[in-house]
Amino acid sequence: MKFNNMIPLEQFICDTCNQIIENYGDGAIEWISPSDENGKQLPPNSFRICHKNSNCYSIYKKVAFGVSRELVNFSDKMKIIELLGMIDKEYFPFDQNSLNEYIELFRRLTIPYYEEARQYWHEADNEGLIENKITCYQENNLEKIINRFK
Numbered sequence: 001m002k003f004n005n006m007i008p009l010e011q012f013i014c015d016t017c018n019q020i021i022e023n024y025g026d027g028a029i030e031w032i033s034p035s036d037e038n039g040k041q042l043p044p045n046s047f048r049i050c051h052k053n054s055n056c057y058s059i060y061k062k063v064a065f066g067v068s069r070e071l072v073n074f075s076d077k078m079k080i081i082e083l084l085g086m087i088d089k090e091y092f093p094f095d096q097n098s099l100n101e102y103i104e105l106f107r108r109l110t111i112p113y114y115e116e117a118r119q120y121w122h123e124a125d126n127e128g129l130i131e132n133k134i135t136c137y138q139e140n141n142l143e144k145i146i147n148r149f150k
């Protein structure tokens with residue numbers, strides 16, 4: 001199922017149930033933040049956005065090293081502060097894979113229309129609409145992708 005007319009940077013698609021998260025108060029961000037046997041922190045992975053309810057909060061409940069934060073911490077002016085804080089080496093030892101995953105989360109939370117447009121990313125890629133990895137994220141290009149495929 002695809003969603004249309006999502007409110008940019010306000011509504012998100014839950015990575016667990018694939019339904020709309022209507023607002024920040026209903027959402028959470030989860031990831032896995034493992035350590036080795038000596039307690040040394042390893043690169044985080046599996047960043048996801050989900051509903052803040054017992055059905056969708058899966059990593060936090062079921063997996064070792066699961067971490068969960070309420071989505072409301074990433075709203076408004078705190079969003080950039082929180083997101084940049086997590087990139088700090090003191091917080092996470094990112095490797096290239098975990099950084100790529102984190103960038104995807106960052107885009108979903110900060111780029112208007114990206115959350116809706118990413119539903120069509122595969123189709124857009126097939127038609128050459130995301131060849132330029134910078135300009136494809138501009139608002140007008142994301143709206144173009146949405147209008148082309150919705």
Ligand SMILES: [Zn+2]
Pocket residue numbers: 014015016017018019050051056
């Ligand atoms: Zn959900």
